[in-house]
Amino acid sequence: MLLRLGQVATLVVSSADMVREIIKNHDIAFSNRPKATVIGFLFNWSNDMAFTSYGMYWRQTRKICVVELLSLKRVQEFHYVREEEVATFVNRIHKASIKTGLDCVNLSELMIATFNNAVSRCAVFKCYVEEDGVGKLVLYWEVLVEMGRRIVAWEGRGLSFSCLEWIDVLRGFLWRLKVSSGKLNVVSDQVVGEHKAVLGLGADMLLAGTDTSSIGLGWLMAELIRHPKVTKKAQEQLRALNFLEANHIPANAKVFINAWVIQRDTSLWDMPEEFMIERFENSSVDFKGQYFQFIPFGSGRRVCLGMTFGVASIEYMTANLLYWFDFKLPEDGCLGKELE
Numbered sequence: 001m002l003l004r005l006g007q008v009a010t011l012v013v014s015s016a017d018m019v020r021e022i023i024k025n026h027d028i029a030f031s032n033r034p035k036a037t038v039i040g041f042l043f044n045w046s047n048d049m050a051f052t053s054y055g056m057y058w059r060q061t062r063k064i065c066v067v068e069l070l071s072l073k074r075v076q077e078f079h080y081v082r083e084e085e086v087a088t089f090v091n092r093i094h095k096a097s098i099k100t101g102l103d104c105v106n107l108s109e110l111m112i113a114t115f116n117n118a119v120s121r122c123a124v125f126k127c128y129v130e131e132d133g134v135g136k137l138v139l140y141w142e143v144l145v146e147m148g149r150r151i152v153a154w155e156g157r158g159l160s161f162s163c164l165e166w167i168d169v170l171r172g173f174l175w176r177l178k179v180s181s182g183k184l185n186v187v188s189d190q191v192v193g194e195h196k197a198v199l200g201l202g203a204d205m206l207l208a209g210t211d212t213s214s215i216g217l218g219w220l221m222a223e224l225i226r227h228p229k230v231t232k233k234a235q236e237q238l239r240a241l242n243f244l245e246a247n248h249i250p251a252n253a254k255v256f257i258n259a260w261v262i263q264r265d266t267s268l269w270d271m272p273e274e275f276m277i278e279r280f281e282n283s284s285v286d287f288k289g290q291y292f293q294f295i296p297f298g299s300g301r302r303v304c305l306g307m308t309f310g311v312a313s314i315e316y317m318t319a320n321l322l323y324w325f326d327f328k329l330p331e332d333g334c335l336g337k338e339l340e
């Protein structure tokens, strides 16, 4: 579907065949990401990898990230980080769940803190979320989230209607962006210290690796809680065995791959809205980007390079959650109650 959003032609791709055509035959042409002011402020207009244009700088920085941080070997070497962080995570849930009067636990916050810490310990070799969960990295994270929200609220409009950018100045957006990025720089200086040179890449890892993983795990836990039989089977296996297995497109058009629709296409998936983990049991389809009906990590040149890291962390956290705890949905009154 070709839309004209303001001044920008935008192609929304909602079929797996079309994604195949793009990735197999035109990958280079679609390997750039849209330019957003907020990303420029965040990364000083240049020194990150995830948002930079396709080219030599991207190739080199991506290679550094893969070799130094995200190769299978490095992910295996970092197993001790996952083990320590998940042990802290399990302890904190345990403490919270036995606390008098506290009948529900906000898992989302704990998941964000755990992934945040695991990524930062591997990316900048330090741990910033302190025992009470209010470490420097949380502040760092808050600033990133605030800026991320602005990408959605403002940049979506700014990118589509560049002639209206003066409104950003009038409404004080650019000024607030400067304040936010200044705040971020102060925290980053403390956080990154001697690793300042890799600030852009470290921030990339935190941005790309924290909410993706914690939201993914959050949904997985929500589905498991809604499907007690599946959960019980996985728990029995875990507790017994102690492991988890488990056209014509205008030049400069923006292209959105609509993975949400593709992954719910009834011609490709049987009962796509149902949580049926057995659908993958006798199927060759996996999540690595070769099967265009299922692309949670993207595909092609810009495919997620933290896939192995993310999957290892999510698997290990899920195994521990299921092994140590039984879950049920909170009573209505409990929803929204914060973990102290």
Ligand code: HEM
Residues within 6 Å of the ligand: 049, 050, 051, 062, 119, 204, 205, 206, 208, 209, 210, 212, 213, 216, 295, 296, 297, 298, 299, 300, 301, 302, 303, 304, 305, 306, 307, 309, 310, 311, 314
């Ligand atoms: C469940 C967890 C994760 C999911 C679902 C996920 C998903 C994605 C997706 C959809 C993309 C865009 C791919 C494309 O444009 O085709 C991406 C890119 C990226 N991801 Fe992930 N990701 C996850 C975890 C991680 C982790 C843990 C890290 C790092 C520690 C990471 C680092 C990156 C980076 C750096 C990019 C940009 C790659 C580039 O532009 O060349 N991701 N991810």
